Amino acid sequence: MMTKFLSRNRHTVQRLGFSAITVMALFTVLPIIGTITFILVKGGSAISLDFLSGFPHDGMRAGGILPAIVGTLYLTLGTAFFSVPLGIAAAIYLAEYAKENRWTRLIRLAIINLAGIPSVVYGLFGLGLFVLFLQFGTSILAASLTLSIMTLPVIISTSEEALRAVPQAFRTVSISLGATRWQTISRIILKEALPGILTGVILGLERAAGETAPILFTGAAFFLPQLPQSPFDATMALPYHLFVISTQVPEMPIQIQYGTALVLLVFVLTMNVIATVIRSRARAKRQW
Amino acid sequence: MEKSLSWREFIITRLIQTSGYSAILFVALIFFFLLREGLPTLGQVDAASLLNIRWYPIENYFGILPLITGSLIVTLGAALIAVPFGIGTAVYISEIAPRWMREILKPLVELLGGLPSVVLGFLGILVLAPFLRVFLDLPTGLTALAGSLLLGGIAVPTVVSVAEDALDSVPRAYREGAWALGATRWQTIWRVTLPAAKSGVLTAVMLGVGRAIGETMAVMMVTGNAPVLALQPGSLFSPVRTMTATIAAEMGEVANGSTHYHVLFFIGMVLFIISLVVNIIASSVVFRSKKRAERILS
Amino acid sequence: MVDKITIENLSLQYSDGTESLRGVTMGIRQNAVTVLFGPAGGGKSTLLRCLNRLNDLTEIKSSTGRILIDGENILDPKTDVIALRRKVGMVFARPVPLPMSIRANITYALELAGEKRRSKLDEAVERSLKLAAIWEEVKDRLNDPAVALSGGQQQRICLARVIALQPQIILLDEPTSGLDPISTGKVEAALLELKKEYTVILVPHSIQQAARTADHAAFFLTGELIEYAEGRQMFTTPKQKKTEDYIMGRFG
Numbered sequence: 093m094m095t096k097f098l099s100r101n102r103h104t105v106q107r108l109g110f111s112a113i114t115v116m117a118l119f120t121v122l123p124i125i126g127t128i129t130f131i132l133v134k135g136g137s138a139i140s141l142d143f144l145s146g147f148p149h150d151g152m153r154a155g156g157i158l159p160a161i162v163g164t165l166y167l168t169l170g171t172a173f174f175s176v177p178l179g180i181a182a183a184i185y186l187a188e189y190a191k192e193n194r195w196t197r198l199i200r201l202a203i204i205n206l207a208g209i210p211s212v213v214y215g216l217f218g219l220g221l222f223v224l225f226l227q228f229g230t231s232i233l234a235a236s237l238t239l240s241i242m243t244l245p246v247i248i249s250t251s252e253e254a255l256r257a258v259p260q261a262f263r264t265v266s267i268s269l270g271a272t273r274w275q276t277i278s279r280i281i282l283k284e285a286l287p288g289i290l291t292g293v294i295l296g297l298e299r300a301a302g303e304t305a306p307i308l309f310t311g312a313a314f315f316l317p318q319l320p321q322s323p324f325d326a327t328m329a330l331p332y333h334l335f336v337i338s339t340q341v342p343e344m345p346i347q348i349q350y351g352t353a354l355v356l357l358v359f360v361l362t363m364n365v366i367a368t369v370i371r372s373r374a375r376a377k378r379q380w
Numbered sequence: 381m382e383k384s385l386s387w388r389e390f391i392i393t394r395l396i397q398t399s400g401y402s403a404i405l406f407v408a409l410i411f412f413f414l415l416r417e418g419l420p421t422l423g424q425v426d427a428a429s430l431l432n433i434r435w436y437p438i439e440n441y442f443g444i445l446p447l448i449t450g451s452l453i454v455t456l457g458a459a460l461i462a463v464p465f466g467i468g469t470a471v472y473i474s475e476i477a478p479r480w481m482r483e484i485l486k487p488l489v490e491l492l493g494g495l496p497s498v499v500l501g502f503l504g505i506l507v508l509a510p511f512l513r514v515f516l517d518l519p520t521g522l523t524a525l526a527g528s529l530l531l532g533g534i535a536v537p538t539v540v541s542v543a544e545d546a547l548d549s550v551p552r553a554y555r556e557g558a559w560a561l562g563a564t565r566w567q568t569i570w571r572v573t574l575p576a577a578k579s580g581v582l583t584a585v586m587l588g589v590g591r592a593i594g595e596t597m598a599v600m601m602v603t604g605n606a607p608v609l610a611l612q613p614g615s616l617f618s619p620v621r622t623m624t625a626t627i628a629a630e631m632g633e634v635a636n637g638s639t640h641y642h643v644l645f646f647i648g649m650v651l652f653i654i655s656l657v658v659n660i661i662a663s664s665v666v667f668r669s670k671k672r673a674e675r676i677l678s
Numbered sequence: 679m680v681d682k683i684t685i686e687n688l689s690l691q692y693s694d695g696t697e698s699l700r701g702v703t704m705g706i707r708q709n710a711v712t713v714l715f716g717p718a719g720g721g722k723s724t725l726l727r728c729l730n731r732l733n734d735l736t737e738i739k740s741s742t743g744r745i746l747i748d749g750e751n752i753l754d755p756k757t758d759v760i761a762l763r764r765k766v767g768m769v770f771a772r773p774v775p776l777p778m779s780i781r782a783n784i785t786y787a788l789e790l791a792g793e794k795r796r797s798k799l800d801e802a803v804e805r806s807l808k809l810a811a812i813w814e815e816v817k818d819r820l821n822d823p824a825v826a827l828s829g830g831q832q833q834r835i836c837l838a839r840v841i842a843l844q845p846q847i848i849l850l851d852e853p854t855s856g857l858d859p860i861s862t863g864k865v866e867a868a869l870l871e872l873k874k875e876y877t878v879i880l881v882p883h884s885i886q887q888a889a890r891t892a893d894h895a896a897f898f899l900t901g902e903l904i905e906y907a908e909g910r911q912m913f914t915t916p917k918q919k920k921t922e923d924y925i926m927g928r929f930g
Contacts, residue, residue, distance in 0.1 A: 102564050102566075102567070103564060105564075105566060106564045106565060106566035106567075109566045109569075110476055110566065112468075113468050113471055113472045113476060114472060114476065116464070116465055116468030116469060116472065117468060117469045117472035117473070117477070117485065119465060120465050120466075120468075120469045120489070120536055120540070121469075121485060121488050121489070123533065124488055124489075124491060124492045124495075125488070127495070127499075127500070127503060128491075130503070130507075131499070131503070178399050178402060181395065181396050181399035181400070182396075182399040182400045182402060182403060184396050184399075185396045185397055185399055185400025185401075186400055188396075189393070189396060189397065189400070190400060195401075198404055199400055199401060199403050199404055200663075201659075201660065201663060202403040202404040202406070202407045203403045204659050204662075204663045205407050205655070205656055205659050205660070206403060206406060206407060207659075208587070208590050208591075208594070208655040208656075208658060208659040209410065209594070209652060209655050210593070210594025210595070210596065210624055210651050210652075210655060211594065211595075211596055212594070212596040212624045212627050212628050212648070212651075213410070213414070213594070213627075213648045213651050213652050213655075214410075215627075215628070215631070216413075216414065216417070216627065216631070216644070216645055216648040217409070217410045217413050217414065217648075219631070220413035220414070220416065220417050220645070221409065221413050224636065225413070241406050241410075244402075244403065244406070245403075248403070259774075261770070261772065261774040262774065262776060262777070263735075264732065264735065264770070264774075265770065265774045265776060265836075266776065266786075267732065267735060267763070268730060268732055268763055268767075268768045268770075269763065269764075269767075269786060269787035269790070269839065269840075269843070270760050270761075270763040270764040270787055270790060270791060270843065271760075271786075271787070271790050272386075272389050272760065273389070273393070274388075274389050274392050274393065275790055279786075279790075280776060280777065283777070284777055295490075295494070298494050299494065301496075302494070302495070302496025302497070302498070302499075303496070304496070304497070304498050304596075304597045305596040305597055305624070305628055308628055308631065308632060309631050309632055331496050331498045331499075331597075332498075334498045334499065334502055335498050335501070335502075335597060335601070338498075338501075338502045338505055338506075338601070339505070339601055346506075349502065349506075353499050353502050353503075356496055356498070356499060357495070357496075357499055360494055360495070360496060361491070361494075363494075364487075364490070364491055364494050368487050368490075
């Protein structure tokens with residue numbers, strides 16, 4: 093009698109507990125879906141060819157956001173230009189060359205710390221080193237360099253994981269056939285780890301594309317009447333533009349704000365979806 | 381031919397090694413430039429006025445206490461949200477959810493991690509703040525609370541993914557052992573799995589908090605930008621100003637090399653040191669628990 | 679008959695304390711199958727991995743002694759290990775086809791060695807696949823991924839991959855441990871063919887296999903060479919008590 097009661101009680105507790113946890117998970121996830129749908133719905137009506145291909149005018153209160161779109165594209169590509177080769181090379185070092193010693197631990201600690209540094213502190217650093225000390229000025233170059241250092245830890249850690257997932261036996265066999273270490277990496281390991289590396293690269297660049305704080309004082313411009321002509325020009329950018337029109341411009345038409353948020357969101361979500369698809373496809377195809 | 385091959389190999393190896401060490405170089409560079417631009421503060425503003433409660437740079441009041449308390453109260457609020465919800469979601473994903481649900485939830489949470497913080501700040505201004513103003517009957521919705529709510533959301537993905545990793549790495553045998561002794565799944569989660577993953581979950585919390593302290597844009601947009609001392613619980617319902625927001629809002633308007641400029645770098649330096657400490661502690665916790673796990677399993 | 683390889687007082691210890699070698703001295707004959715056998719952890723694989731310097735990939739605590747191949751000490755730090763590994767091929771316990779086509783698996787090492795001529799490569803593919811007794815089974819699908827083959831076929835591809843380099847010595851580390859009896863038979867038949875041209879060193883996966891294939895046999899126990907003799911003599915009238923006990927199945 094007693095045990096029966098106890099066991100029923102235990103299962104009631106479990107049922108209640110599970111429900112509570114499930115509700116918590118829902119509370120975490122539903123706002124994400126809500127946010128995305130809300131912006132898609134609200135911003136949808138602002139999207140037109142003129143909006144996407146025009147310059148802002150009337151103090152941003154009318155016109156399009158082309159320079160911001162192009163600027164974000166430039167910044168993302170600029171970031172990729174520096175961070176992708178450096179990040180992958182660093183990952184190769186950690187996964188393929190580094191021995192487990194004090195220096196390697198220091199590198200790992202440095203990477204963890206890079207990942208934790210507040211984005212606005214990256215902005216300060218970029219201002220101090222690239223804009224002022226190296227005299228790149230407020231420019232795409234300075235902003236891209238700042239963003240790429242911020243992106244490095246994501247690219248390094250995901251790429252390293254992808255490289256480590258490639259079976260050790262491939263390396264042993266390749267070396268035993270007279271390949272050098274680098275031949276083994278370049279001809280076999282990199283190819284096998286590519287989907288994982290690509291996923292990491294895209295996720296890293298996705299973060300860079302959406303960031304505002306690091307570019308605030310290193311490359312972002314409030315308004316420019318023309319598209320940037322060289323890496324030494326400042327540029328408009330979607331996240332900064334959204335910040336400007338939602339806080340700095342009085343009587344800003346709400347439509348344009350939602351439209352801008354939508355374009356930024358789509359930009360970032362597309363990258364995210366591509367990354368997710370690459371990853372799941374590679375998992376399904378993998379033969380080892 | 382063999383000669384040129386080994387030369388190529390040598391150069392490539394060196395390049396790769398240099399790239400590997402670059403991470404150390406960058407951390408050092410960042411610290412160096414923060415010190416270089418931030419330390420002159422101490423020569424220009426004396427410590428007493430730096431620890432004052434008045435931040436009013438135009439009249440040379442550089443008391444950073446209000447900014448520190450602002451950051452603390454917003455972060456504390458964010459942690460109160462992100463920790464339970466983050467850990468709850470991690471438990472749900474790794475212990476309770478059916479497989480298909482997991483496949484949906486994980487990318488969704490990852491997606492939240494990728495949402496630009498300006499977009500969240502933008503919605504904070506347009507949706508969250510007006511709601512809070514009406515719902516709580518406040519003079520303005522742009523308060524520390526609004527910041528905490530957004531920051532909680534921003535920190536959740538970090539907490540979820542690290543905590544879930546930790547739960548995942550608890551050996552299955554632990555759970556099976558508990559079930560075999562007659563524990564329900566719920567009891568197993570509370571008395572076996574979570575305690576076994578304790579250090580990983582702790583790391584998750586720390587990294588989440590670290591993420592919250594450092595977040596800038598969303599906080600700047602919704603906290604109302606008022607650098608006042610925030611010490612009572614009531615401060616949660618009034619406007620505040622965090623350290624990060626102060627840098628972001630004011631750096632664009634200061635003259636390079638001015639006292640104000642140096643003080644902003646000084647604040648950056650403080651933030652850098654906070655994140656350094658948080659991350660070093662968090663990673664040493666992970667490291668230790670990994671070692672223990674290796675010992676148990678070998 | 680001359681010794682192709684001379685091992686002089688070879689000792690080695692891994693950093694992690696597993697398997698080691700203690701003062702091994704032996705000569706290995708050309709154009710013969712030399713079998714290294716004994717219980718696990720006895721040092722057989724370690725010895726194999728010394729012969730092509732694959733141990734360079736593992737952390738080693740200490741190593742002394744010499745290994746002479748054609749009179750040259752290959753443990754000398756100045757040795758060109760790439761050239762050495764082309765001369766000393768190795769087949770592993772688990773078949774590991776590289777993640778590429780059957781053909782590319784065979785040509786991989788040749789291309790690394792600088793061979794670009796299509797005709798030479800095709801020739802090598804056919805010759806080595808025939809020697810490894812797998813040509814008939816795969817000649818129509820050379821461009822299929824090698825992982826699609828069965829385990830036994832994969833292992834013969836791995837053998838062919840080594841043969842393609844035209845090495846002088848072939849090391850086989852329990853090459854049939856995961857294979858069915860029919861595949862095992864094919865691999866063993868290939869070995870008998872191979873010894874006409876190469877020096878073959880085999881770590882067998884059973885005593886029966888050792889007895890079937892050995893021209894010479896060496897018995898290893900906890901890192902020491904206990905007995906080294908002609909195959910037939912070793913498996914019928916071993917001299918050492920320990921060898922006899924092991925062959926009779928009293929331990930191991």
